[in-house]
Amino acid sequence: QVQLVESGGGLVQAGGSLRLSCAASGRTFNRYAMGWFRQAPGKEREFVAAINWSGDRTYYADSVKGRFIIARDNAKNTVNLQMNSLKPDDTAIYHCAAVHDFYRGPRADEYDYWGQGTQVTVSS
DSSP states (O other), rough: OOOOEEEEEEEEEEEEEEEEEEEEEESOOOOEEEEEEOTTTTOEEEEEEEEEETSOOOOOOOOTTTTTEEETTTTTTTEEEEEEEGGGGGOOOEEEEESSSSOOOOOOGGGEEEEOOOEEEOOO
């Protein structure tokens, strides 16, 4: 089992950057595929990015491709989401998620563990 805690959210102007972090408990973090999802008020949860357990395979939603970068540090049990060129449409609560498998993609129901989320607000 793994517990996830996100940090790094905040208020930023359009065009700015934020770096989200997700800290995971447990000694087998390197056996979990990780993902980032977001949910804006009144909208359904949306896939953002995913990374495999070794960190050499990534997948992005079209809406963030070229602007966001997902990366992990298995020695530190963390997965980060570097967000650049932020837009007001990126405003949401961002959650990290984990599943005990090599790799998973954009389906939220394939992830077993979720963090509480961190708020990202992008002003125009």
